[in-house]
Amino acid sequence: MRSKPSSGGARVQVNLKRPCPFWAExxxxxxxxxxxxxxxxxxxxxxxxxxxxxxxxxxxxxTEELEDCEQANKLGAVNSTLSNQSKEAFIDWARYDDSxxxxxxxxxxxxxxxxxxxxxxxxxxLNPERYTGYKGPSAWRVWNSIYEENCFKPRSVYRPLNPLxxxxxxxxGESFYTWLEGLCLExxxxxxxxxxxxxxINLHLCVNYLLEETWGKPSWGPNIKEFKxxxxxxxxxxxxxxxLKNLYFLYLIELRALSKVAPYFERSIVDLYTGxxxxxxxxxxxxxxxxxxxxxxxxxxxxxxxxAGDTKGAKSLKEEFRLHFKNISHIMDxxxxxxxxxWGKLQTQGLGTALKILFSEKEIQKLPENSxxxxxxxxxxxxxxxxxxxxxxxxxxxxxxxxxxxxQHSSSCTHCCEAIVEQFTL
Numbered sequence: 076m077r078s079k080p081s082s083g084g085a086r087v088q089v090n091l092k093r094p095c096p097f098w099a100e101x102x103x104x105x106x107x108x109x110x111x112x113x114x115x116x117x118x119x120x121x122x123x124x125x126x127x128x129x130x131x132x133x134x135x136x137x138t139e140e141l142e143d144c145e146q147a148n149k150l151g152a153v154n155s156t157l158s159n160q161s162k163e164a165f166i167d168w169a170r171y172d173d174s175x176x177x178x179x180x181x182x183x184x185x186x187x188x189x190x191x192x193x194x195x196x197x198x199x200x201l202n203p204e205r206y207t208g209y210k211g212p213s214a215w216r217v218w219n220s221i222y223e224e225n226c227f228k229p230r231s232v233y234r235p236l237n238p239l240x241x242x243x244x245x246x247x248g249e250s251f252y253t254w255l256e257g258l259c260l261e262x263x264x265x266x267x268x269x270x271x272x273x274x275x276i277n278l279h280l281c282v283n284y285l286l287e288e289t290w291g292k293p294s295w296g297p298n299i300k301e302f303k304x305x306x307x308x309x310x311x312x313x314x315x316x317x318x319l320k321n322l323y324f325l326y327l328i329e330l331r332a333l334s335k336v337a338p339y340f341e342r343s344i345v346d347l348y349t350g351x352x353x354x355x356x357x358x359x360x361x362x363x364x365x366x367x368x369x370x371x372x373x374x375x376x377x378x379x380x381x382x383a384g385d386t387k388g389a390k391s392l393k394e395e396f397r398l399h400f401k402n403i404s405h406i407m408d409x410x411x412x413x414x415x416x417x418w419g420k421l422q423t424q425g426l427g428t429a430l431k432i433l434f435s436e437k438e439i440q441k442l443p444e445n446s447x448x449x450x451x452x453x454x455x456x457x458x459x460x461x462x463x464x465x466x467x468x469x470x471x472x473x474x475x476x477x478x479x480x481x482x483q484h485s486s487s488c489t490h491c492c493e494a495i496v497e498q499f500t501l
Contacts, residue, residue, distance in 0.1 A: 089421070090194040096409075209412035268324070271318075275322050276422070332428075333369045334369040339439055407420045424456070435451045
């Protein structure tokens with residue numbers, strides 16, 4: 076189902092200036108144009124500066140390095156252009172959100188920038204997720220930190236194809252997966268979610284790759300060679316299919332969350348306020364129809380099996396799970412490309428919101444029909460992140476089928492290459 080994005084769903088509040096808390100920020104390059112300059116204080120509307128939208132209820136060589144740097148500068152810059160109409164809408168949204176009853180709650184997984192004074196609104200339609208030229212040691216370090224330090228893995232166990240790990244000779248990665256299968260369910264799920272998110276992001280870059288640039292006008296499109304490099308069973312020594320399986324697993328988890336949160340949005344008190352009454356009503360109608368579709372889908376994961384041991388042990392494991400996820404959200408502040416950071420933070424928060432929903436089923440079931448609840452709430456930012464993150468995963472699933480067609484018509488296609496997507500059709 077496709078629809079025109081609503082004004083509320085296409086704009087996100089994000090802090091792209093928060094420093095990396097784990098290592099010295101080296102970025103991808105040092106020239107000033109690699110970074111987005113914030114709007115002068117005097118140019119920011121008062122309503123935006125004051126508004127914390129917590130509710131929406133009724134709520135190689137130096138030359139080559141320099142060229143790479145300049146390309147990443149152009150491709151990775153965030154377009155922060157906003158129309159006067161949008162700025163006026165943000166003032167109205169802030170006024171509306173601040174008029175609602177405020178309940179302070181401890182979000183287990185959601186990590187938002189809404190309360191940061193450095194947060195700014197960004198139009199996602201002007202900043203599509205695609206190839207930016209951000210690569211090499213800086214990008215590797217981000218993902219290496221996520222996998223090596225936050226996926227419950229001891230340093231003595233090596234991930235397959237890790238460019239920052241010492242060579243393991245003939246080890247084809249089976250020792251890693253033997254270790255992984257020995258973990259408890261919750262830790263295996265955590266790894267699969269992160270791997271699925273990584274695979275989805277990589278797939279988006281393959282879909283919207285910079286094919287050529289003539290007369291200053293870039294041309295974007297699918298890059299079969301890049302897709303094979305990241306997912307072909309032979310080129311990835313069997314890792315590609317595993318990555319795509321985890322992508323599907325993540326998709327099912329977020330689909331499950333949408334199904335679980337439906338009662339929250341079905342209440343009459345929820346109107347997805349943006350100030351445009353007609354658009355708000357249309358958006359809610361469309362959203363409820365999507366929720367209805369999710370209910371008809373056979374679910375393949377039951378989150379009730381997680382954290383189901385003895386009460387003390389389950390509580391401790393859940394807190395460890397939460398802290399690891401929170402740490403990953405902070406690592407996203409170490410991404411040296413603003414546009415990559417934008418989409419990384421958004422999709423991480425979307426996943427966090429999905430987890431928050433899955434582990435709040437009892438609170439959702441107890442929600443009152445006509446009044447806010449202290450037990451469970453979603454902020455405007457969480458809703459935007461959740462829906463856009465699921466939209467990105469849905470796009471990944473669709474684009475896999477498109478690559479299947481492209482591979483079948485490619486002169487360089489092999490049986491193994493076709494198998495990449497052949498075995499992952501829902």
